[in-house]
Amino acid sequence: MAEARQVAGSWMTVEEALAEIAKDQVFFDESGGGVTLSGGEPLMQAAFVEALLDACHERRIHVAIDTCGHVPREKLQRISRKADLFLFDLKLIDSALHKRYTGASNELILSNLQFLAREQKSIIVRVPLVPGVTDSRDNLEGIRNLLLRMGLRRVDLLPYHEIGVGKYPKLQMGYRLHGLKPPPSEEVQGIFQQLSEDGFAVRIGG
Amino acid sequence: MNDRVAKLRQESLDLKPWLSVERAALMTEFYKSSTDISAPIRRARALQYLMEHKTIYIGDGELIVGERGPLPKATPTFPELCCHSMEDLEVLDTREKISYSVDGEARRVQREIIPYWRGRSIRDMIFEEMSEEWKAAYEAGIYTEFMEQRAPGHTVLGDIIYRKGLLDLKGDIERSLGGLDLLNDPEAYRKQQELRAMAIAADAVIRFAERYAEKAGELAEQENDAARREELREIAKVCRRVPAHAPKSFREALQAYWFVHLGVVTELNTWDSFCPGRLDQHLAPFYKKDIAAGTLTREMARELLQCFWVKFNNQPAPPKVGVTAAESGTYTDFANINNGGMMADGSDGVNDVTYLILDVIDEMRLLQPSSNLQLSKKNPDNFLKRGLEIVRKGWGQPSIFNADMVVEELLRQGKSIEDARCGGTSGCVETGAFGKEAYILTGYFNLPKVLEITLNNGVDPRSGKKIGIETGDPRKFASYDELFAAFRRQLRHFVDIKVRGNNIIERLYAEYMPAPFLSLLVDDCIAKGKDYNDGGPRYNSTYIMAVAPGTCTDSLSAIKFHVFEKNHLTMDELLRALGTNFKDAEKVRLLLWNKTPKFGNDDDYADDILKSVFDLFYDEVSGRKNTKGGTYRVNYLSTTCHVYFGSVTGATPDGRKAWEPHSDGISPAQGADRKGPTAVIKSAAKLDHARTGGTLLNQKFTPKLLEGQEGIDSLAHLVRSYFKLDGHHIQFNVVTAATLREAQAHPEQHRDLIVRVAGYSDYFCDLTKALQDEIIARTEQQSFAL
Numbered sequence: 008m009a010e011a012r013q014v015a016g017s018w019m020t021v022e023e024a025l026a027e028i029a030k031d032q033v034f035f036d037e038s039g040g041g042v043t044l045s046g047g048e049p050l051m052q053a054a055f056v057e058a059l060l061d062a063c064h065e066r067r068i069h070v071a072i073d074t075c076g077h078v079p080r081e082k083l084q085r086i087s088r089k090a091d092l093f094l095f096d097l098k099l100i101d102s103a104l105h106k107r108y109t110g111a112s113n114e115l116i117l118s119n120l121q122f123l124a125r126e127q128k129s130i131i132v133r134v135p136l137v138p139g140v141t142d143s144r145d146n147l148e149g150i151r152n153l154l155l156r157m158g159l160r161r162v163d164l165l166p167y168h169e170i171g172v173g174k175y176p177k178l179q180m181g182y183r184l185h186g187l188k189p190p191p192s193e194e195v196q197g198i199f200q201q202l203s204e205d206g207f208a209v210r211i212g213g
Numbered sequence: 214m215n216d217r218v219a220k221l222r223q224e225s226l227d228l229k230p231w232l233s234v235e236r237a238a239l240m241t242e243f244y245k246s247s248t249d250i251s252a253p254i255r256r257a258r259a260l261q262y263l264m265e266h267k268t269i270y271i272g273d274g275e276l277i278v279g280e281r282g283p284l285p286k287a288t289p290t291f292p293e294l295c296c297h298s299m300e301d302l303e304v305l306d307t308r309e310k311i312s313y314s315v316d317g318e319a320r321r322v323q324r325e326i327i328p329y330w331r332g333r334s335i336r337d338m339i340f341e342e343m344s345e346e347w348k349a350a351y352e353a354g355i356y357t358e359f360m361e362q363r364a365p366g367h368t369v370l371g372d373i374i375y376r377k378g379l380l381d382l383k384g385d386i387e388r389s390l391g392g393l394d395l396l397n398d399p400e401a402y403r404k405q406q407e408l409r410a411m412a413i414a415a416d417a418v419i420r421f422a423e424r425y426a427e428k429a430g431e432l433a434e435q436e437n438d439a440a441r442r443e444e445l446r447e448i449a450k451v452c453r454r455v456p457a458h459a460p461k462s463f464r465e466a467l468q469a470y471w472f473v474h475l476g477v478v479t480e481l482n483t484w485d486s487f488c489p490g491r492l493d494q495h496l497a498p499f500y501k502k503d504i505a506a507g508t509l510t511r512e513m514a515r516e517l518l519q520c521f522w523v524k525f526n527n528q529p530a531p532p533k534v535g536v537t538a539a540e541s542g543t544y545t546d547f548a549n550i551n552n553g554g555m556m557a558d559g560s561d562g563v564n565d566v567t568y569l570i571l572d573v574i575d576e577m578r579l580l581q582p583s584s585n586l587q588l589s590k591k592n593p594d595n596f597l598k599r600g601l602e603i604v605r606k607g608w609g610q611p612s613i614f615n616a617d618m619v620v621e622e623l624l625r626q627g628k629s630i631e632d633a634r635c636g637g638t639s640g641c642v643e644t645g646a647f648g649k650e651a652y653i654l655t656g657y658f659n660l661p662k663v664l665e666i667t668l669n670n671g672v673d674p675r676s677g678k679k680i681g682i683e684t685g686d687p688r689k690f691a692s693y694d695e696l697f698a699a700f701r702r703q704l705r706h707f708v709d710i711k712v713r714g715n716n717i718i719e720r721l722y723a724e725y726m727p728a729p730f731l732s733l734l735v736d737d738c739i740a741k742g743k744d745y746n747d748g749g750p751r752y753n754s755t756y757i758m759a760v761a762p763g764t765c766t767d768s769l770s771a772i773k774f775h776v777f778e779k780n781h782l783t784m785d786e787l788l789r790a791l792g793t794n795f796k797d798a799e800k801v802r803l804l805l806w807n808k809t810p811k812f813g814n815d816d817d818y819a820d821d822i823l824k825s826v827f828d829l830f831y832d833e834v835s836g837r838k839n840t841k842g843g844t845y846r847v848n849y850l851s852t853t854c855h856v857y858f859g860s861v862t863g864a865t866p867d868g869r870k871a872w873e874p875h876s877d878g879i880s881p882a883q884g885a886d887r888k889g890p891t892a893v894i895k896s897a898a899k900l901d902h903a904r905t906g907g908t909l910l911n912q913k914f915t916p917k918l919l920e921g922q923e924g925i926d927s928l929a930h931l932v933r934s935y936f937k938l939d940g941h942h943i944q945f946n947v948v949t950a951a952t953l954r955e956a957q958a959h960p961e962q963h964r965d966l967i968v969r970v971a972g973y974s975d976y977f978c979d980l981t982k983a984l985q986d987e988i989i990a991r992t993e994q995q996s997f998a999l
Contacts, residue, residue, distance in 0.1 A: 030815050033937055034891050038930035173981035 013177075021055065025062045032066065041069025043094065050078040053086060060089045076116035083119055092129045094163075095120055098141055100149030108140060117153070124157040131161040136198065138167060138190045147198060151205060162207045166195050214576050217274045218519040222526075222577060224272070228286040230529040230544060231314035232305060234322040235282065236289035236479070237296075239266050241326040244293065244333075253410030253744060257729045259293075260480050261417035267479075269428045271448070274441075277468055277520045278425050278448055279475050285527035288313055291482045294726070295362040296330035296337075297323065301534045311542050313532045336361050338721055347714045349680045353673045354861030355663065355707050356757070357540045357656045357854060359484060360718050362533055364726060365746055366483020367756075369490040369551075369639045370734055371648015374469050375499075378458035379415040385739050386412045393742065404742025407729065407749075411739065414730035418476040419457045425472075426452035463499040463509050467521050470495075473734065474548075480730045482531040484654065485640040486546035487731075488582070490647040493552050493567040500566050511569065518573045525582040539857035540657055545580055551637040553596055554587030554616040559634060561591045562616075568599065574610060575603045587637050588936065589616035594929060601928050605919040607947035614638050615936040621903050622941070626846065628752060641850045642878075642907035642942045643756070649736045650752035651745055651841070652906060655715050657758045657851060658708075659858040660765035660826065661865050661875055667696070667703040668788060674863050682706045688784045693773040700769075701829055708833045711757060712845070719755070719840045723747035753843030756906055759830050760851045760858050763812050763876030766823040767867035767885055771809040773822070781808075791864045794871040806868030806961075813881025814888045815895040827900050835904065848907040849879045849900070878909030884964030887976075890931060898938035908941045913948050915968045915988070953977065953989045 019027070028042050035041050042063060049056050049072060056072070063070045071092040074083075087093075097120065098113075099105040105113040123130055134150060136142045154162070167189050175182040195211060202209045214222065243262040249255040268283035282289050290297060297305070302323055306315040331337065339361050343351070351358060359365075373382075390408050395401045426449045433445035454461070455469035470489050477487040489495065503509030530546040552570055554562045574584045586600045600611050614637070622644045623633035636646040645652040663681075666673055671681035684699035723746050731745045732738035738749030775781040781804060782790075790798035810818040830847055837845040851858075859874035867882060869875075876882040879897055886893050890912055897910050919928055928945070935943055948966065956963035960978040968977045968988055977985065 030895060031891055033895075034930065034934045037934040037937060038927070040930075170975075170980075170984065173984070 021058045021062055024059055025066075028063065028068065029066060032068065035068055039069075041071065041091070043071040043073055045073040045094075048075055048078065050074055050082050050086060053078075053082040056086060057089065060086070064089065076119045077111055078115075078119065080115075080119065080122065083122070087123055087126060087128055090128070092131065093123055094131050094133055095123070096133050096135070097150055097153075098135055100146055100153060104140075104146075120159075121157060124159055130159055131163055132159055133163045133165055135165045136167060136190050136195060137184075138187060142190060142194065142198070147201075151202065151207075154207070155205070160207055162202055162209050164195060164198060164202075164209060164211050166190050166211065214519055215516060217276075218516060218523070220274055221272065221520060221523045222579070225285060225523050225526045225579070228527075229314055230286050230288050230312075231316070232302070232319050232532060233282040233284075233287035233289050234319045234326075235267060235287075236263060237292045237326060238322050239263050240291075240293060241329055245329065251406040251410075252725055253407045253727045253729050254413065256480070256727050257410035257413035257417065260414050260476070260730055261420070263479055264417040264421035264424075264476075267421075269424050271425070271428055271432060271445075275520060276444065276448070276464075276517060277471055277524055278429070278452070279421075279468075279471050279524070281475055281478055281528050286529060288529050288532060289479070291364075291531065292326055292330045292334060294335045294364060294482060296327060296334045297532070297534065298327065299324060304534060305532050311538065311544060313529070335364075335721060335726055338725070339718055342717050342721070343714055344710075346680070347710050349678065350707055350710050351536075353662070353676065353678070353680050354659055354858055355666075355680075356658045356711050357536050357857075358714070358718070359537075359653075359655050360722065362482075362535075362537045363484050363531065364481035364728070365651065365653045365722055366477070366481070366485055366487065366731070367640065367643065367645070367653050368483075368651055368731075368735060368745075368750075369488045369637065369645060369647040370470070370473070371490065371635060371736070372495055373648055373734060373736070374456060374459070374473050375466055375495050376459055378469075379419050379456050379733070380458060382733050382739065383412050383415050386415075386733075389739050389742055400742075407727065407732070407744050407747075408739070408742050410727065410729035411733045414476070414480070415733055418472060418730060421476070422452045422456060422472050426450075460499065463496060463503045463514055464517055466496055466499045467517055471521065471524055476730045477728075477734070478528070481726065481728055483728075483731065484547075485643075486528070486530070486548045488548040488639050489550065490637055490639070491551050491554065491562070491587075491635070493564060493570050494554075494556065494562055496566045497564045500569075514566075515569060515573060518570065519577055522573060522577045522579055522582065526579040528581070536857065539860075540852060540854040542853045545583065547583060547640045548581060549583040549585055549639050549641075550574075551585060551587050551614075551639075552600075552611070553589070553592050554637060555589050555591060555620070555634050557631045557634050559630075561589070561593070562587070563592050563596045567596065571599050571603065571611075575606075578606075578608060584611040585638060586611050586613045587616040587619065588613055588932065590936070592616070597929050597932065598925050601919075601925050601932075604928070604945050605916065605924070605947060607916055607949065609944065609946065612642075612942060612944035613932055614642070614942050615940055618902055618936065618939055618941050619644050621939075622906060625903055626752070626754070626906075632751070638907060638942070641852060642909045643848060643850070644906045644941075645754075646752055648734070649750060650754065651735070651750045651843075652752075652754040652756060652846075653719075654756045654758060654848075655718075656711060657760045657854040657858065658711070658830075659760055659862065659875075660704075660830070661761050661768060662858060662862045663704050663707055664700055664765055664768055665862055665865065667700045668791070668866075671703070674792065675861060687788065690784065693769075693777045696772060696777075697769070697825070697829075701833070704829060705833050708757070712837060715755060716840050719746075723840070748841030748843070753839065753841040754906065755839040755841075755843065755845050756848055757834050757845065758851070759847060759849050760854055761875035761877075761882075762823060762826055762849060762879055762900070763882040763885065764859075764865055764867060764869060765826055766812040766819060767809060767882050768865045768869075769826065770811060770819045770822050771805045771866040771868070774809055774818070775804065787866060791866065794864045795868075802864075802868045802870075804868075805866060809867060811867070811881065811885040813886030813893050813896045815892040820896050820899045823896070824899060824901075831901075831904055846906045848905045850907060850909040851875075851877050878911055880909075880911045883962045887964060889967065891934075894931065894935045894938070894940065894943075898935060898940050902939050902941040905941065910935075910940065910943045911946055912943060913946045913952075913966055915953075916947050917988075918967065919947065950989050953985070957982075957985050957989070 069091045072090045073094040075096045102112045270280045302315045305313045393401045429445045429449035436442040455465045456472045460466040460469045529544040620633045632646045666681040671683045727744040735750045743749035790801040795802040812819045855875040855877045863871040966977040
């Protein structure tokens with residue numbers, strides 16, 4: 008009762024999730040916004056996502072899918088026919104580094120992104136800026152060249168932050184980036200500037 | 214702003230409010246020597262005496278002239294309404310907040326006049342006339358009484374003075390007098406006295422302006438600086454024309470309003486001061502004409518408006534003491550400038566002057582006057598967003614009203630469509646037909662306190678006195694409905710007591726304290742030959758303001774949910790926990806606090822209870838007849854009264870501890886809303902705003918949340934969404950570092966505080982201490998001291 012122990016999240020049916028989403032319909036209508044299915048990785052529950060997408064579309068609610076891209080093509084394909092927008096994470100262009108930091112190589116991710124780009128889906132590529140990991144000149148140039156080739160023009164830069172630090176002890180987990188500081192804002196601005204000059208529509212955060 | 218304005222503004226900021234007894238001394242002199250037979254004539258001659266003898270002040274560099282007191286920030290008193298005791302003066306002089314300096318001379322004069330006013334002041338008369346049960350409920354903090362220290366005002370000027378000078382209005386009075394039928398109309402003599410009083414009052418204010426013209430002329434003669442000499446001559450010229458004649462220029466329009474304003478607030482200490490209302494619309498024709506003629510530039514207009522703004526800031530609210538100080542503890546006197554909205558024909562009312570005024574609000578950053586946007590769906594987003602840029606700076610102005618809803622509220626009350634469109638909001642959030650309505654607020658009403666008394670079968674546990682009726686021992690109630698029925702009977706009992714009191718107080722003002730000058734300005738007082746305080750206006754509304762629907766709803770919800778549905782605890786256990794202020798019952802308190810469906814989360818369980826509380830108050834108050842041919846109405850605002858009402862209310866079933874503040878306006882209880890601003894807006898919109906005369910919703914944000922064009926756009930969407938759902942008003946409290954520190958120390962009270970963290974937002978209380986510190990540091994750089 009004192010809420011010393013907190014429950015995060017709850018089990019919901021599609022109908023229940025839709026009822027919760029529909030409460031905000033007036034705000035979607037007014038702002039042109041909609042709902043973002045995020046995670047974890049939403050495509051881990053592709054069947055649920057698909058059903059919720061259908062339900063939202065019946066009400067003309069715009070749906071964005073926030074994905075890391077590391078999902079079987081078949082699932083992505085099914086969802087991609089319906090989703091209005093993808094928020095697609097792109098962390099590291101070098102596959103070996105990608106494997107080192109995330110535990111998985113990036114071939115499937117890049118090929119999925121290529122697939123969505125060919126299908127002409129609306130995509131915002133989201134690039135986390137983790138100092139010493141993703142913010143190297145090589146990595147950012149690699150990402151830039153790839154996106155130019157694919158014809159993708161919308162990029163969100165997500166500077167590393169320490170907001171999650173407090174959650175780890177609550178979950179009795181160790182935090183492995185202790186001491187890492189967010190990138191200085193001049194650095195973020197520099198990257199923003201460069202990408203903008205290259206013709207990208209860039210936002211910081213998002 | 215230019216040097217002139219910067220200097221005048223700084224002087225106004227630097228001066229501390231002080232009590233002036235000049236008016237009190239003159240008023241006492243006049244009353245002692247007056248032998249007039251009728252009250253209206255006596256009041257008009259009193260105004261004439263004041264206007265003839267009060268000090269004339271023209272400050273160095275001023276372009277718009279006139280002060281209510283002998284100097285800026287000198288605050289007159291109104292002994293005929295409330296003659297302060299020597300102890301009152303001591304309190305005013307020394308209290309920590311909202312003090313007024315009182316010098317030795319003021320004390321000497323006050324000591325002399327006190328004996329004369331004993332038993333004669335309206336305050337004495339009210340307390341003499343009120344019943345024992347009225348006093349018991351008043352002392353228990355069930356309601357407050359607005360008229361015990363200040364006169365009814367609660368109105369706003371329409372466009373009359375821009376069309377007619379006071380001399381023209383005297384012509385209207387002559388015509389009305391000519392039409393009196395002394396043969397057949399038993400009211401004819403009364404009307405004649407009132408109309409003659411109005412004519413005297415018009416002369417009084419014309420004379421006041423003349424004295425300013427004379428003073429400006431004298432100063433011009435002595436002035437060595439050629440430019441200032443010219444300015445003083447111009448002032449003299451303007452003061453000779455207005456308000457006797459209708460203004461012909463932008464400048465004359467501002468000066469005409471200001472003299473009329475001073476007339477109203479010198480005649481009586483009307484609540485909410487007085488207000489030009491739709492200033493942008495009134496000034497627009499003058500602005501356009503002068504610009505076209507080349508006699509005015511935008512910069513000159515800006516400077517004149519800024520000088521005008523300083524004038525408002527020079528007039529602190531009349532000093533209040535006791536409960537009245539507690540319910541409205543501020544120097545602000547609530548003149549609230551309306552911007553935008555619509556024209557009489559329903560078209561978009563935003564014009565060039567609107568944007569100029571918004572610039573002035575932004576630049577002047579003064580406590581007074583207050584300002585608001587009347588936002589219609591027809592107004593351009595540019596207007597809203599320009600306003601939000603000022604909101605974002607975090608000093609609380611302007612607030613934002615739904616102009617379409619204001620019109621709907623007025624239409625529902627029976628106003629004509631034109632009168633409704635020319636209306637707006639004043640004071641805090643009160644809807645009125647400008648220039649045509651007396652919409653008198655008579656007192657705040659403590660909803661949770663009435664519930665507390667219901668739970669104690671008519672007894673106030675704070676005093677142990679039985680002040681209510683016996684509605685049954687709640688332990689024996691078999692259902693929530695039985696409890697709610699008891700609450701209804703208890704509430705009706707107290708509303709009856711309040712209305713009985715009001716019916717006397719309304720007559721006291723009608724009989725002894727008419728306001729002939731104010732009556733001149735409000736349609737249809739001249740045509741009817743009736744005073745503003747006696748049903749002269751076209752529309753006459755009497756309001757009782759519900760306080761703390763949030764706390765009341767959550768408390769009812771807790772009882773329904775935990776006692777009658779889930780059987781988490783018995784009524785007896787609940788009442789014992791409340792009776793001891795949760796001593797040894799912290800577990801019960803946490804259950805109530807954390808596990809009750811609460812208002813503000815878009816949860817129909819709680820929001821349906823809110824609707825039932827709304828309907829209950831509406832049914833018991835709205836539609837009752839007042840003594841002036843009008844009706845009672847409800848609105849929902851609390852100013853600072855939720856703190857006072859909380860301080861007299863014991864622990865409540867929502868888990869609120871004894872004597873803590875209640876929820877404010879229609880906002881959720883502090884910390885009860887945990888699902889973000891969109892959920893608050895959805896919940897607040899479930900209340901039927903159309904059946905009120907105003908509601909007040911506060912939202913808190915940090916500056917970071919509103920950064921950039923995206924911040925403004927998001928806020929604009931939020932406002933438009935709330936208004937689409939028929940919300941009446943919303944205001945944004947952009948919080949400062951001080952608030953954040955307070956939230957850090959008392960997280961329970963600030964569960965609803967949202968902060969912009971990085972690319973996203975979060976509840977402040979959910980952040981780690983280190984991150985909170987970081988945000989405080991960041992916010993501090995963005996905040997500023999007023």
